[in-house]
Amino acid sequence: MITHQETLGNILLGAGLVDSAGLARALEAQERDPGSLGRALASLGLAEEEAVSRAIAKGLNLESPGLEGAEVAKETAALLPAEFCRRRLAAPLGSEGKSLRLAMADPLDFSTIQDVEFRTGMRVIVVVAGETSILALVKRLYPALQDLQATEALLALAHPEGEVEVAEAEFEATDIGRLARDVNLPPIVRLVNMILSDAAKAGASDIHIEPQEGSLQVRRRVDGQLQNVMKIPRELQASTISRLKIISGMDIAERRKPQDGRSRLRFEKTRIDLRVSTLPTQFGEKVVVRLLNRSQVQLDMDSLDFTADNLRTLQDLLRRPQGLLLVTGPTGSGKTSTLYASLNWLKSPTKNVITVEDPIEIQLPGINQVQITTRTGMTFAAGLRSILRQDPNIVLVGEIRDRETASIALEAAQTGHLLLSTLHTNDATACITRLLDLGVEPFLVASSLTGVLAQRLVRRPCAGCIVDRSPAPETVIRIGGASRFPADAAWKAGLGCEACGQSGYKGRLPIHELLVVTDEIRDLISRRTAEHHIRAAARRSGMRTVLEDAIGKAARGLTTLEEIARVAPPDDPCDRQEDAGTAKTDATISAHNAHTAPSEGTRRVLVVEDSPTIIAVVKYFLELEGFEVLTADSGTEGLELARKHRPDVIVSDLNMPGMDGMALVEALRRDPLTSDAAIVILTSESSVESEARGLAVGADDYLLKPVEPRRLAARVKALLSRARRVQPVSS
Secondary structure: OHHHHHHHHHHHHHHOOOOOOHHHHHHHHHOOOOOOOOHHHHHHHOHHHHHHHHHHHHHHOOOOOOOOOOOOOHHHHHHOOHHHHHOOEEEEEEEEOOEEEEOOOOOHHHHHHHHHHHHHOOEEEEEEOHHHHHHHHHEEEEEEHHHHHHHHHHHHOOOOOOEEOOOOOOOOOHHHHHHHHHHOHHHHHHHHHHHHHHHHHOOOOOEEEEEEOOEEEEEEEEOOOOEEEEEHHHHHHHHEEEEEEHHHOOOOOOOOOOOOEEEEEEEEEEEEEEEEEEEEEEEEEEEEEEEEEHHHHOHHHHHHOOHHHHHHHHHHHHHHEEEEEEEEEEOOOHHHHHHHHHHHHHHHOOOOEEEEEEEOOOOOOEEEEEEEEHHEEEEEHHHHHHOOOOOOOOEEEEOOOHHHHHHHHHHHHOOOOOEEEOOOOOHHHHHHHHHOOOOHHHHHHHHHHHEEEEEEEEEOOOOOOEEEEEHHHHHHHOOOOOOHHHOOOOOEEHHHHHHHOOOOOEEEEEEEEEEEHHEEEHHHHHHHOHHHHHHHHHHHOOOHHHHHHHHHHHHOOOOOHHHHHHHHOOHHHHHHHOOOOOOOOOOHHOHHHOOOOOOOOOOOOOOOOOOOHHHHHHHHHHHOOOOOEEEHHHHHHHHHHHHHHHOOEEEEEEOOOOOOOHHHHHHHHOOOOOOOOEEEEEEOOOHHHHHHHHHHOOOOOEHHHHHHHHHHHHHHHHHOOOOOOOOOOOO
């Protein structure tokens, strides 16, 4: 069978571009250094690449356009991955309907043609081009490909700043016997050490190594945020991942099942524990390495940033001889650190403290710690049963995952044991619902549960670039308004510097919500009362929500409102009502729509605008000036609210769906109930005709967008000083 390389060679022989001896030399060179036949001939000085391309195109009755300066639409380039084009020596040139023009160095490479048609769902029209021209075009179309080439160059020079030493470990001889030769090559060892040491230096909590179609993406999580680090060429994927599996005691021959491993490393004289897990994905095994730096773990409760009230209440709960105390929050919210600090505070020579964990993250002196091992039958439930036969005073269960574990834990908490554990829920009251959903009887929850601590982690402003800075109006509105802030707030933020990677943040602190189970709450649990009623009862007994705790810490400069808005769950509407200590009906929640007269000395402003952003900003600044602000998003709704509430000033957009601003002003002036209100038109229409018409139909002022909110507030105050009416018309 004649190969397509021989077919191309025959075309070149027929064109007189090369003789038989030269073609044989070129084919040998191509075998040693894979590439196109044209490049092989050019490297031997036997023919120019472009001449070879033109001859092949003519012999196959195909086109051979020059690629220099070729313009390719982004949409067309996006049809094929960069690495695919580089490896197959092909590049998309243009598309029309269901056809794709594809430049190829080897137009008889039917495997590539079929792959492209399968990937794109389009019919390929082949044109011929030289390998050098195609690679130049690919480099121009896919700039990100340069990252891979830069990484390849980096490997040869990789010298990790802090050499990471693998501690002695529990590797079996059979695992060592399976090692591929390249796993122990110095470049691979240096690369893995560099990834680990750089992550440790940056204070990362996790490293994510993720196979993609054309490369291996490395990311790390610093202060809760993932950031890209580097891309490793696809050719090094297997050896890089195998190296990580080897140092973690995993089976590198098993690639179809998830695996977990661990290792001990040292970086700059600091011991770092690694928890490594793999997960098979579409393009290979994804590896996540969790770094546990024991020197950074806070085991002192005073260092966990509790408010004085929350710390005192938590310690009161921990002093109780029995009961269940739960800590809740999402993965990575600092639950384990809080529990370890609690155990460290509780331990004494007179107490028997036992834990059952998966995994044991920190070894605590003076405490008996048990590792979960499912393959031997040591589950949380089985471990807890065994622990209860060991005469414990205090028991820590790493996590309550099922009904069996929950039931045993609650029963143990009733029989003279203090039991600590975790659940994954959004807030403190949701823990109660979760226990009931697991099938635990309400009376058991009510009689055993003593408290629930919910927490999150938020970033701190960087100490190296921290400055005084007030929060943005949009953030204030998202948080719930300036009325929630303490009067002596001292807002801080980081500008961004080299120390924090220009993020403005460095380090994290927890924010808390501590629910104490009172007699009232026990009664509500026993009666399976809805979660929001339990939350209301907790608020009445003094619980501050996560959001309230976070706002208090931001007001002291420990974090920012922007960070709180990103992390903290919003309060339930009833939480704001409980602050006042009074029960309110659902109708009171939307009090801005109620038909009530403004309080003495307060002036009312109606803002009619179909942009939520403009409404939010204008409302914020007018409220800062002491106005009561109503809002409407259409002229029709604005007219109805104006008749109902009779505002002192109406600020209206000009262009709105339905009734526009001009029609609204005319209707307001015709109605006896609203005819004497001051009216401001706020619009982006700058024409003199538009302004003249607005004033002619009855507007008192005309402001152009974008308007500085303080200027608008000043105009409103000026209008009121010369208001048409002396006092509001009584209802």
